[in-house]
Amino acid sequence: MNQRRILLALFMIYFVFAILLNSVGTVILQVIHTYGVVKGAASVLEGFKDLPIAIVSFFVASTLPRFGYKKAMLVALAIVAAATLAMPLIPAFATAKLLFLCVGVAFALVKVSVYSTIGLVARDRKHHAGITNMLEGFFMVGVLSAYWIFGFFIDAEHPASTSWLNVYWLLSVLCAATFALVLATTFDEVGAAPPDSRGPAADFLQMLxxxxxxxxxxxxxxxxxxxxxxxxxxxxxxxxxxxxxxxxxxxxxxxxxxxxxxxxxxxxxxxxxxxxxxxxxxxxxxxxxxxxxxxxxxxxxxxxxxxxxxxxxxxxxxxxxxxxxxxxxxxxxxxxxxxxxxxxxxxxxxxxxxxxxxxxxxxxxxxxxxxxxxxxxxxxxxxxxxxxxxxxxxxxxxxxxxxxxxxxxxxxxxxxxxxxx
Known part of the structure; x- marks a missing residue:
């Protein structure tokens, strides 16, 4: 496996999702200003993000080795690319809900796939720990970047302006570029395959x-x-x-x-x-x-x-x-x-x-x-x-x-x- 290219792909995926996941607070603020949504209603965006992460992880994690980590990453990136495009094309609070629902579902696929892929490329425990810490550190770089990226597109003098939605054109391009990188990268997933031919139900019970x-x-x-x-x-x-x-x-x-x-x-x-x-x-x-x-x-x-x-x-x-x-x-x-x-x-x-x-x-x-x-x-x-x-x-x-x-x-x-x- 080309480890450098694989790690670059994993780091880019985590960077993209760090921005999207960390944007929920900013989006809550902006939908209140832009769409006139009350604070209580806007707060549900947090739930639209978090609940799908836990639910999808619980039901899908055990089957991902069979489906393929690379395929799961591509599906996740395709989902968020489409969702980010919808934000400026169909500006509405309902679209923001859909965005974070998609981000939650996609991140569940990504987190399981990325962490599992580290196990395929790491040489030993210390190498595994080094990669994992670097990956999570890069995730935090993405979190910090989110404040500046969204801040660049927000019109402070006109809070109700929809100019902030233009950030999603940039994010959709970033998703597409990461999708292309993952697609062009070869992953050796032989070590991820279960040792026998159990079905999905048996894999789920094995997880429990x-x-x-x-x-x-x-x-x-x-x-x-x-x-x-x-x-x-x-x-x-x-x-x-x-x-x-x-x-x-x-x-x-x-x-x-x-x-x-x-x-x-x-x-x-x-x-x-x-x-x-x-x-x-x-x-x-x-x-x-x-x-x-x-x-x-x-x-x-x-x-x-x-x-x-x-x-x-x-x-x-x-x-x-x-x-x-x-x-x-x-x-x-x-x-x-x-x-x-x-x-x-x-x-x-x-x-x-x-x-x-x-x-x-x-x-x-x-x-x-x-x-x-x-x-x-x-x-x-x-x-x-x-x-x-x-x-x-x-x-x-x-x-x-x-x-x-x-x-x-x-x-x-x-x-x-x-x-x-």
Whole structure:
């Protein structure tokens, strides 16, 4: 296999979907202005995106090895290319709903296919971890790019203007270019095929049986807690900046981009580090550093006075220090995912990724709901201090995960020649 070309295709796919998935907040704002949709109605776009991801992953993940990862990626890109074209051609709130429904369905196909393809090209566990972290880091680059790409097309002086819809011409071209790249790339998917001739129903039951393995449920718990903390902080940091650090609304969002940037940098750096170092001490150190960041920086957020003329140079130092937690948080999710997948035979990577997507979604939703409830009923300081509980639980579950991984002793990997990247 041409590994460089395959990895370029995977990175481009993730970049495209990072932009589309991260655009939901911007689109909610724009449909309110452009189509006069009330906030409550506009908020359903989040559900149109998230629910299809979990549902499609659950029912389709186990059958993708038979269907083919390359075919699944092409189908996903074709779906979102058509949906992005519909946005400027048929401008309506219903079209925006359809767009995110398509994005959710397509991303479920893409996530399972991309993660499973990594297992086909990686030489060993460290190589797998390096690729996974680089991929997730590039995803965060796409998330950051989304703000600037959409911002370029929004007419700030005329909020009701439909000029922002022109961004979808660019995105449809990007989807088409990525489709062409994947189509022209050769994928060797022999290692993904199930070892016997079971049917789709049997493959689905086999996916469910994965969950009874101690290795899998310890991993699922660790992944659940990791996403819970990430979403708890990521979803409520703008509100924390606004209500606790007394920053203006616009600046509160802009400062939050530091957190996203730290996630991107952290994952890109981890992609290099984890090719050389053992995963367990690296991830344990990251978790301990997360807890230290919470304990050292949150005390700096107390007693902040409101300043109507606050600027970047006069903002509280905590506004810049606390988002650095993203640097330490960044390697954990892709790191444990890589270790889990590289502990299984390659034909089980797709169903395992399906379970991962489902519990990641549950973790993200749980983290956001709990933090929002505590934020509203107690205070923002306590809500963020509360993240220490899942961080401690992560350290414990990671140790249990390590013990289970050691029992597998890397049996999933077989000697096979690969080109060097």
């Amino acid at each position: 049986r994965l969950f009874v393995r101690p290795l899998v449920y310890v991993f699922v718990l660790t992944a659940f807690l990791s996403v819970l903390v990430e979403q708890a902080i990521g979803s409520w940091l703008p509100t924390f900046n606004n209500e606790i650090l007394m920053l203006p609304a616009t600046m509160s969002v802009q400062v939050t981009s530091i957190f996203a940037g730290c996630l991107a940098v952290g994952r890109l750096l981890a992609g290099v580090v984890m090719r050389r170092l053992n995963w367990y001490p690296v991830l344990t150190a990251c978790m301990l550093a997360m807890g230290a960041t919470v304990l050292l920086t949150l005390p700096l957020t107390h007693g902040v006075n409101h300043d109507p003329n606050v600027t970047w140079s006069t903002a509280p130092v905590a506004a810049f220090l606390f988002p650095l937690i993203g640097l330490f948080m960044a390697p954990i999710y892709p790191g444990i995912n890589s270790v889990m997948l590289s502990s299984l035979p390659r034909h089980q990577h797709a169903p395992m990724t399906g379970l991962l997507v489902i519990f990641s979604a549950l973790g993200g939703t749980t983290g956001s709901l709990i933090t929002g409830y505590v934020f509203g009923h107690v205070n923002g300081h306590f809500a963020f201090y509360l993240t220490l509980v899942p961080i401690v639980l992560m350290v414990v579950s990671l140790h249990a995960f390590k013990r289970q991984v050691e029992k597998t002793a890397g049996a999933a990997w077989t000697a096979r020649p690969h080109e060097l990247i």
